[in-house]
Amino acid sequence: MPSTDTRTGPDARAVVTSEAVLDTALTLFAQRGYHGTALSQIAEILGIRTPSLYNHMRSKQELLETIVRQTLDHVLADFHAAVKGTDDPVVQLREATRVYALRHATHRREALIVNRDTTSLPEPALTAMRQRRREHERAIRSVIARGIESGTFAVGNAGLASFAILEMSVSIARWFREDGPRTAEQVADEYAEFALRIVRYRP
Template sequence: MTTQRGNQSAVAARGRTAAGRAPGPRAVEIRNAALVLFAERGYAATTMADIGEAVGMRGPSLYKHVGSKQELLTQIMTGTMDDLLRNHRAAVTGCEDVVERLRRAAEAHVRYHVRHRLEAFVGTREIRSLEEPHRTEVLQRRAAYEQAFRTLLSEGVQAGRFSVTTVKLTSYAILDLGMGVPVWYREDGDLTEDQVVYQYGDFALRLAGAR
């Protein structure tokens, strides 16, 4: 995967250290370097030495800030899901109309994937590389996120605002809208972020048969 300067500069620090403290600047730098390398080379093909080289650190110094490559992958993937869940809650809070809530949730979903292409790419591809209990923790977050969309759809169906054959498949289809964006979206393309987000919000409402 070819990364772009815009993606790398947009990588934000998230997550906590094992002791519950916010990560320091060097820990953030290491995580960001790991994210780029995992996206470019894949988790299995990336070594801690590669990550250390990317930030100008040798083994002993590197391990003062991070315990292992697996820890870095866990930070990235749990952080991604925590951000998505947080963004979803912020998008729907304070809105009573279920149609508008679905639009806002879908737009927040797509906007995250536009702005965090590397996290999205690693999150989709590297779930297989997570060890337990981290894999289960990420899968639980994914299930909670999907359930949030399913709940919106179910509320809309009950209120007579949505018409779908199956809530489950519709929720998957809406989630796929955002997950596909990192494959093709580029900041210097012919569509702005807002144009993509708004249009995909429309797509989500059409999938839900909004009335």
């Protein structure tokens, strides 16, 4: 949440941090998209004029790049932590899906921006970010492939299954509400179960 000054009145003067700028950008980019958001809108919410934003950031593009890079790094870190403890494809796929789904429920704005606006990044950032996503997808795919090899999973094509699992999780960011009937953890558990069903793991 943007931390503005507590003073009010005619000569109230907002005091803004770079975290507040990033947070507001997060909200607006998620709502209207990167190209659909003007810096003036970010500034207005923070209670300052547009040029003052430049005390806290270098450019609009840098804002987007920061958001995307941080998010993808977290996703990869989540994944590696999730699969670390075991070699069992069942546990690995369940855990990898669970943390991925959980992140999309708890960090909805970041997820929406990454999925909608990554392509608006300039090169070379675009290629770097695409590579991070591919890395994650390939890792999931190889977990499924090992499960197929060992006869634990029964699915025609590991690639198709990995796409389906990843993208159904991404969608959580679109509909999940914190004040809804289910907690983020409950939803993540359900989706982890869906993932195992897709690869037809029968306990």
